Amino acid sequence: MIVDLYWDRDENAITQTDIKYGAFCRGLAKNILSLMEDAEECVNDTYHKAWMSMPSERPAKLKAWLGRVVRNTALDQWRKNHAQRRYGGMDVMLSELEDCLPDPKTVEQEMEAAELGENISRWLRTLSREDRALFVLRYWKGESVSDLAKKWRTTPSKLSQKMYRLRQSLKSELEKEGVYL
Amino acid sequence: MSESVIRLYDGITNIDEDIIEEAEGYVPNVINVNWKRWGALAASLVIIGAGAFGLFRSGLLKPAAGEEVYSTDSTAGQGEDNAPAAMPAEVPAEEPAYEWAEEPAEAPAEDTMEMPVEEKDAVSEETAPVNPILHVDFDPGTGYQAVCYRDIAERYDPLFDEHDPEFIRLDANDITEDDLGEEMGRVTEGECAGCRVYRIGALPEVDAYILDYGGWYGFIMSE
Numbered sequence: 001m002i003v004d005l006y007w008d009r010d011e012n013a014i015t016q017t018d019i020k021y022g023a024f025c026r027g028l029a030k031n032i033l034s035l036m037e038d039a040e041e042c043v044n045d046t047y048h049k050a051w052m053s054m055p056s057e058r059p060a061k062l063k064a065w066l067g068r069v070v071r072n073t074a075l076d077q078w079r080k081n082h083a084q085r086r087y088g089g090m091d092v093m094l095s096e097l098e099d100c101l102p103d104p105k106t107v108e109q110e111m112e113a114a115e116l117g118e119n120i121s122r123w124l125r126t127l128s129r130e131d132r133a134l135f136v137l138r139y140w141k142g143e144s145v146s147d148l149a150k151k152w153r154t155t156p157s158k159l160s161q162k163m164y165r166l167r168q169s170l171k172s173e174l175e176k177e178g179v180y181l
Numbered sequence: 182m183s184e185s186v187i188r189l190y191d192g193i194t195n196i197d198e199d200i201i202e203e204a205e206g207y208v209p210n211v212i213n214v215n216w217k218r219w220g221a222l223a224a225s226l227v228i229i230g231a232g233a234f235g236l237f238r239s240g241l242l243k244p245a246a247g248e249e250v251y252s253t254d255s256t257a258g259q260g261e262d263n264a265p266a267a268m269p270a271e272v273p274a275e276e277p278a279y280e281w282a283e284e285p286a287e288a289p290a291e292d293t294m295e296m297p298v299e300e301k302d303a304v305s306e307e308t309a310p311v312n313p314i315l316h317v318d319f320d321p322g323t324g325y326q327a328v329c330y331r332d333i334a335e336r337y338d339p340l341f342d343e344h345d346p347e348f349i350r351l352d353a354n355d356i357t358e359d360d361l362g363e364e365m366g367r368v369t370e371g372e373c374a375g376c377r378v379y380r381i382g383a384l385p386e387v388d389a390y391i392l393d394y395g396g397w398y399g400f401i402m403s404e
Contacts, residue, residue: 063205064198071194075187094186097193101185113188117195124200129207136204139193152209181185 003062006054014047021063025070031142032074034089038081045073067140093142099167100174101181116179123173127166134159135166325390325401329353333381333389333402356398361391368392 002020005013025046029039046069059065078090124132134152137143145163149156174181330353362380377393378401389402 061198061202064201067201068194071190075190075194094190097186097189098183100189101183113191113195116188116192117197120192120195121197121200124196129203130210132200133204133207136196136201137207140196140201140204181188 003054003058006050007058009055014051017047017050017062017066021066024063025066028067028070028141029074030089031144032071032090032093033077038077039074042070042073042077045077046070049073071140089142089144093139096163096167097139099164100170116181119174119177119179120170123170126173127169131162131166134162135170138163325403327392328389328400328402330400333384333387333400336402337384337387337389353397353399356391360398361393365390 002013002016005016022043025043026039029042029046030036033039033042046066049069050066053069057065074090124135127135134148137148138145145159146156149159152159360382362382362385365378365380368374368376368378373392373394376395379391379393381387381389381391381400389400392399392401
């Protein structure tokens with residue numbers, strides 16, 4: 001297992017990670033940051049963080065764990081470079097996610113990301129498998145609406161309507177749960 | 182971009198790994214949609230085939246030609262071409278033309294048969310009633326007897342000269358379409374079901390008729 005290589009401090013761990021998950025990490029980073037060079041930098045940072053995080057951490061599912069690191073790294077990179085450049089993918093995605101925010105008047109309580117993640121996970125489990133996959137592929141993996149529409153053999157506008165309903169559903173769920181951001 | 186959205190992004194980053202794995206491996210159900218289309222097409226074809234078979238079995242759908250024993254058209258004068266398979270190819274000249282009447286198993290007596298005839302307006306537009314008294318003369322269940330022309334002549338005109346060329350011929354084999362009078366209807370039951378019944382053209386007022394037995398003719402008269 002690749003995780004064992006990290007735990008054994010075997011430098012081959014990063015090579016094996018890149019062989020097995022490199023495309024996934026680059027794709028995810030590219031979806032979020034839009035620019036390939038930034039995505040490549042993001043992936044390299046992710047491998048570095050993985051090397052530094054293990055053996056203290058032992059992820060049960062390395063792919064999902066790497067994806068989480070990529071997203072965090074991409075966010076950091078976005079923050080760092082946002083003043084100079086505009087990342088289309090990230091901006092559009094975050095703009096859409098604003099639909100999920102409860103009304104500003106009621107935003108009083110901050111929630112830890114992990115707890116919020118659990119909340120969202122619970123909500124996701126109430127959805128159909130298809131809707132759940134759509135939401136995750138769009139807002140976790142950052143795939144574009146047009147790409148998803150091709151996969152689902154539908155039009156981007158129809159898919160956008162579906163995504164809008166999903167965001168409204170999440171918003172309702174978060175408000176119902178008393179989650180304020 | 183507000184910090185609230187960033188927090189939400191962070192929250193999504195932390196969704197359960199099994200959900201992420203499931204979404205990663207999810208294949209949209211587009212293949213099944215194709216299967217549904219083909220499946221619906223195949224089911225339609227099966228239904229159409231079964232329907233056609235059912236219609237054929239029920240008799241509503243018939244072969245294009247060759248199966249009708251009793252043609253709905255007058256076949257007088259066409260001779261053997263349209264004669265039913267059970268009919269003899271040729272009837273001896275001296276035998277009475279009502280040979281067919283001896284066949285029915287349930288015939289109450291020799292040369293006697295039940296000849297219920299349906300009203301013509303119940304058949305089709307083609308056989309729309311031409312005579313309003315049809316139901317009087319041919320009530321279903323009324324018994325009719327196959328007879329020769331001599332029997333008819335003797336009943337209605339004892340002085341009738343059988344050799345008078347003005348009148349219809351004695352031998353039913355000689356009956357032609359010209360001898361047919363007003364069409365009365367068709368036999369609805371029994372061996373002669375479907376056969377057309379006509380008044381005798383030369384004797385339209387008598388209670389005796391010509392039966393068109395698929396191109397062969399016979400005389401019948403009420404018992």
